[in-house]
């Protein structure tokens with residue numbers, strides 16, 4: 200378990216609860232046309248933007264993040280799925 204995040208939830212928990220039903224825990228599930236996150240080349244800013252605005256079949260997700268640090272945690276986790 201990660202203990203280096205004093206506030207908020209860890210990225211993996213946030214991802215499991217909010218993202219894995221479409222993207223899968225490995226990022227490659229592709230439900231509802233979800234993009235393969237292992238092949239994503241988005242910058243941190245672009246990831247934050249899609250989480251705030253949504254895109255096509257992806258709903259905006261940012262309102263589900265209760266702590267400001269949650270957004271950072273999820274961006275770090277999403278990038279950790281890359282090859």
Ligand code: HEC
Pocket residue numbers: 213214217218219220221222230231232233234235236238239240241246249250254255256257258260273277
């Ligand atoms: C309802 C299904 C659904 C959920 C839930 C969902 N996504 Fe997505 N996601 C999509 C779809 C569909 C796309 C493709 C959007 C497009 O470009 O048309 C996508 C695209 C993305 C992309 C862009 C990848 C790229 O390089 O184009 C990222 C990053 C992403 N999602 C992260 C997340 C994260 C993080 C969460 C959870 C907080 C999440 N998604 C939750 C469906 C979902």
